[in-house]
Amino acid sequence: QKEVEQNSGPLSVPEGAIASxxxxxxxxxxxxxxxxxxxxxxxxxxxxxxxSNGDKEDGRFTAQLNKASQYVSLLIRDSQPSDSATxxxxxxxxxxxxxxxxxxxxxTQLKVEL
Amino acid sequence: xxxxxQHPSRVICKSGTSVKxxxxxxxxxATTMFWYRQFPKQSLMLMATSNEGSKATYExxxxxxxxxxxxxxxxxxxxxxxxxxxxxxxxxxxxxxDTAGLNYGYTFGSGTRLTVV
Numbered sequence: 001q002k003e004v005e006q007n008s009g010p011l012s013v014p015e016g017a018i019a020s021x022x023x024x025x026x027x028x029x030x031x032x033x034x035x036x037x038x039x040x041x042x043x044x045x046x047x048x049x050x051x052s053n054g055d056k057e058d059g060r061f062t063a064q065l066n067k068a069s070q071y072v073s074l075l076i077r078d079s080q081p082s083d084s085a086t087x088x089x090x091x092x093x094x095x096x097x098x099x100x101x102x103x104x105x106x107x108t109q110l111k112v113e114l
Numbered sequence: 115x116x117x118x119x120q121h122p123s124r125v126i127c128k129s130g131t132s133v134k135x136x137x138x139x140x141x142x143x144a145t146t147m148f149w150y151r152q153f154p155k156q157s158l159m160l161m162a163t164s165n166e167g168s169k170a171t172y173e174x175x176x177x178x179x180x181x182x183x184x185x186x187x188x189x190x191x192x193x194x195x196x197x198x199x200x201x202x203x204x205x206x207x208x209x210x211x212d213t214a215g216l217n218y219g220y221t222f223g224s225g226t227r228l229t230v231v
Contacts, residue, residue: 034219040189041227043118043120043207044158088157101148103218106157 003027003089006089014113016092019059019076021108030091033065034102035074038086047087049076073076086110116142116212120223127198132205135193137208144210148168148220149181152205164208165192172209198230 004025013019021035024071032051036044048063050056050072056063062075072091075082090102116138127133137147147164162183163171170183182194191210195202207225 036222041153041205042224043225049219101163102184103160106156 001086003103004045004089004091004105006029006087006108008106009109010111011108012111013079015079016079017079019079019110019112021074021076021087021089021110023072023074024070024107025072025089025091027103028067029072029093032092033063033072034090035061035063035072036088036090037083038088038107040086044088058107071090076110079110081090081112081114083092084110084112099107116210118208118210118223120208120226122226123224124227125229127200127228129230130197132194132196133207133228134209135195135228137191137193137210137223139212140188140208142210142212144191144212145188147191147208147210148182148183149191149193150207150209151214152207156220158207161193164180164193183225195228198228200230203230204230 006023031109035047036047038044047080048061050063050065060077064073086107087103092100092102119138119140121136127209145166149161150158152158152163160173161176164183164185166185172178185191205225206228209220211220
């Protein structure tokens with residue numbers, strides 16, 4: 001049973017639109033969540049982290065966490081062709097310390113079309 | 115910000131030989147590092163957790179005698195793929211977290227694409 005689930009996509013949005021990426025998790029012990037962007041052939045890079053219920057905004061990106069529904073999302077405003085990539089959702093059990101492993105979803109492929 | 119350096123970025127080796135991959139935290143100390151493997155069009159699969167000064171913790175199904183991990187210092191972990199075979203060809207990525215910095219996310223190295231011929 002997968003612990004972090006994402007729709008594999010591809011999700012296609014026109015340039016300038018809002019892209020909405022969703023993720024659900026099964027482990028209620030997960031407390032910290034991360035969104036990574038991965039371009040083809042490259043390693044993942046951190047986009048956002050979120051630990052508390054609600055919204056967290058950083059530039060064009062907004063992460064949303066709902067622990068009651070075990071749901072995490074990422075909104076990308078004013079989508080650009082350079083945002084086209086695979087977005088990985090990850091969850092971890094404990095915030096403190098560096099030794100807590102993350103569980104990754106399979107990723108959602110986003111395509112931003114001109 | 116936290117930087118993780120990984121070398122080599124690409125390696126081609128003959129079947130039966132061993133390959134060593136290095137992962138370094140450049141501007142922070144990492145008592146724990148993680149090694150992942152990613153096959154084409156698949157997600158990251160955690161192979162093992164590397165612990166400084168002690169044995170690595172391997173995930174279920176990962177052969178510890180085939181994938182040797184050494185974490186001899188607070189800034190360096192190595193993964194050695196022993197007696198490599200074509201099915202070991204994959205993208206290997208390490209990650210670590212700077213617990214002292216403001217970035218609470220896990221930083222990834224640039225990855226090593228291993229091709230066994």
